[in-house]
Amino acid sequence: MNLSQLPLPVVRPDFGAVGGxxxxxxxxxxxxxxxxxxxxxxxxxxxxxxxxxxxxGSWQAASRGKTGLLVALAGAVLTGGALAWANWLIDLGAGL
Known part of the structure; x- marks a missing residue:
């Protein structure tokens, strides 16, 4: 029997199984x-x-404060962008 003649199974996600x-x-x-x-x-x-x-005149404290400020700003930007990304993913999933 030739393998190319076998029917291919159709595998799709069941979006009805996940609610909420x-x-x-x-x-x-x-x-x-x-x-x-x-x-x-x-x-x-x-x-x-x-x-x-x-x-x-404490360069150690100033350097750590500057580094912490940059990390906190990056965290705020990523957290703010995560909401838009999550909404986009939910809308994308609903449209499938």
Missing amino acids: TSELNAVVGALLTYGLIVAVLMVIVCATVWAFGSAQ
Whole structure:
């Protein structure tokens, strides 16, 4: 028997088996809200450490504050972008 003559199985995801996208949106939104709050608080703390370290002549504190500020800003940007990405994925999944 030739293998090319066998019917190919059709494998597709069952999107009806997974429900609750509204609950998923609520959970993702709540987690991202907490993440943004923490990122903004870290921006404030690190900017303060950088300012005080520079004013007091402590280059170690100023350097750590500057690094922390850049990491906190990157975290805030990634957390803010994650909401748009999650919404896009949910809309994409609903359209399949």
